[in-house]
Amino acid sequence: MFNYLAPSRRAGYSNWDLEKVMTHNTNQEIERLQKWLYGRSEEIASLQTSLTGARAVGPENGGPGEMEKALLIEAILASLNIPFQRYECPDPRVEGGARPNIVAILGEKGDKTLWLFAHMDVVPPGDAEAWTSDPFVLKQSGDLVFGRGTEDNQQAIASMLILAEGLRSLRMEPPVKLGLVFMADEERGSHYGLEWLLETHGDIFSPGDYFIAPDGGSPDGDIIEIAEKAQLWLKFTVSGKQCHASIPQEGRNALVAGSRLILELVRISQKFNLSNPLFLPPMSTFTPTMREANVPAVNILPGKDVFYMDCRLLPGCDPQKALKDFESATKSLEDGFEAKMEVVQWQPATFASPQTEIVKKLKRAIFDVYGVTARPAGIGGATVASFLRKKGFPAVVWSCIRNTCHQPNEYSSITATLKDAAVFGRILFDA
């Protein structure tokens, strides 16, 4: 499967010699790098073919995990003489008993590192019928490559590896080091991935470094995600009394009471109408979502109703106030019903300042490469950047993507992959 670099192209890196590094002025260096990158379309397609074939679905979804993909990435790093280290998080559910996290560093000069983070795991294909080709066999159509993982997060993996290869091939030593992190388990919470890596080996990173997770973005490349809303997931259990559906007066219908409670929660949530234009969407959101299955037959009046609400709170929106108001709604049901509210997930809001160095550098680089003025934004979703921010590392999320992740027929643009690499390369020279 591994056909990323033909053997002849790999030769020559072995006598890598720092003293032979050529010195050019910065603009010439950036131009040389961009020119080199923009001729690499075939390599990106080849790389995407190998990465997609690795089927890095996590064990929760019956997959083998990331090891095959990790070995592929390590082989490429080794062929480029890039030192790397594999950090293994124990996980007895996968063959080999470990989830791989790879950290590679390129460059000797400068005391700062630009860290780029990509996750190796992918979500399962989902509805097989909705795919027009095998999700794990790359299909190319012009500039686009189709397959599970091509965008999420292999576009980033490919950008990172092609940038590293470019720097090696051109014998460039930018004033900022390039750090590459390939992570496990992003799709199921990063417990075996970045969260674990930061807990156990957090000293790899220093707060003065630059941090970008290219795992989110917009089709024009004009959004730099610097903030995430707080995440609050609530579970509501409404209890009534089950009976035969033909004699409803004998029971207390929990489905009906639960439905009334949902409407009341929605009504209450409208009070939290704080707005912040930095965020997309600009308000806190309160969304009733999952409902658990109740009775197994049409003729049973349900005595229990369980549903959930997904809340995303803007900074400044008081979670205690929201909890108090929702709790009071559970106390005001009709006689014969009881409701209980539980917090099943709480994740505080995290943000990097729009004045952070990396935001300014990224904006300059995006303007140079894509010709657009990017703006900082906040989102309701959660990314790996929140783990970094919580540890005091001012991380941002950026890439130029079509937002096809998790969909059938997921795809990614080869041109955007190379241009993203050019953006990151430009930052390395922006010391």
Ligand SMILES: [Zn+2]
């Ligand atoms: Zn992702």
